[in-house]
Amino acid sequence: MVVTEIHKPVAASAPADAEATPGDLAAPAQHLTPAQPATGEVRGEATAAGAERRWWVGGPADRTALLIWFFWHVAAYVYMVLAAPGRTDAPLLDRLTPWDSDNFITIAQHGYDGSPGMTDAPKLSAFFPGIPLLLRYLHVFVSDWSLAIVLVSLVASAVVAVALSRLSESFKEGTGTWTVLAFFLSPFAVFMLAGYSEAPFLALAIPAWLLARRGRWEAAAVCAAFASSIRVSGLFLLAGLVIQFLVADNGLRGKGWRTVPWLALPAVPVLAYMAYLWSRTGDLLAWKHAEADYWGRFAEWPWQVFVNTWNRSLEESVLRTSYREEILAALVLAALVVWQAVRRRWGNLAYLAPQAVALLAMSSFYMSVGRASLLWWPLYLSVGIAGARRPWVFMAYLAVAAPVMAINVGNFTTGAWVG
Secondary structure (H helix, E strand, C coil): CCCCCCCCCCCCCCCCCCCCCHHHHHCCCCCCCCCCCCHHHHHHHHHHHHHHHHHHCCCHHHHHHHHHHHHHHHHHHHHHHHHCCCCCCCCHHHHHCCCHHHHHHHHHHHCCCCCCCCCCHHHHHHCCCHHHHHHHHHCCCCCCHHHHHHHHHHHHHHHHHHHHHHHHHHHCCCCHHHHHHHHHCCCCHHHHCCCCCHHHHHHHHHHHHHHHHCCCHHHHHHHHHHHHCCCCHHHHHHHHHHHHHHHCCCCHHHHCHHHHHHHHCCHHHHHHHHHHHHHHHCCCCHHHHHHHHHHCCCCCCHHHHHHHHHHHHHHCHHHHHHHHHHHHHHHHHHHHHHHHHHCCCHHHHHHHHHHHHHHHHCCCCCCCHHHHHHHCHHHHHHHHHHHHHCHHHHHHHHHHHHHHHHHHHHHHCCCCCCC
């Protein structure tokens, strides 16, 4: 079961922004003697102190998440070394910064006009400015552009590990480790290693979702706004947050209308970028038109997109595996969206359904659907929570996902197209 909606308060007397844990719900009532302090007071003080300590130092679940992050990266680098002989002799950083990474670096160095003599510079408009701006600031401290963007993904993926663990723990205690393992062993986890936009986006989007669950809508909106500066997927995140706010007891019913203006904040970076593009090119949607012109992203009937992708898998033998991975990822996304609707997980549905439309019907063939699967945290929460309860479910998931992940690490880091 996919469970990612904001829970209702346990009792009417609970604070609007309190978040009950499974342990709190299960705890039996205790009789107090005059000498005993109120259990609620003790628990409240302990919870507040624990939350502050977890934020700055990290509890056991946080530390385990970071261990998973660390050893996954060690294993990935080892595999990179083992996969290289006979396939590539490129330097390590070059193997982690192809394609999108190179475009981000070009924008950071030269702006959206591209490097001198660049004939396909208009394609750069497809890339939002968040990462190039960050790289430009980091360049003051890290002179190597490739190293800088890899470090961004390295640090961001650590944030993702901790945030995803905390999000999972907020649904069911003891599931964080399972969920983080499910994520880092997923088929396209290699993009947590490479200088791509998925890790920085998730390092802002997952905390935004978690903050919303805790009733901290203003902070959630700020995180989502920064996420929107990195990818247009920030608008999908905004849709999910708005629906969560409308249906959650600690949303509109608890906070009232005074919080609503904050929810417009994530749209500001997108609108600002569109205004910038209009000032440069006279085209508000230059980013979308660049995707259509250079990557074939234009509207098609979903069944035609499927047929086009299948035909490409037959005609382009070098990319056959990649196209079929895209098809499988598309099927997973479609099933995931249907499941959210059946289970009435409206926030998840509002976040995932626009992605399904964009990926499955706004492109002439499936492109980057697999890579986008990293953004579907309801999937990993489902696997983690189900796996904690029924380990065989988790083992079955790993039997399929982990080998594909290893193959994709080897392929991507030796120059083959993945995701």
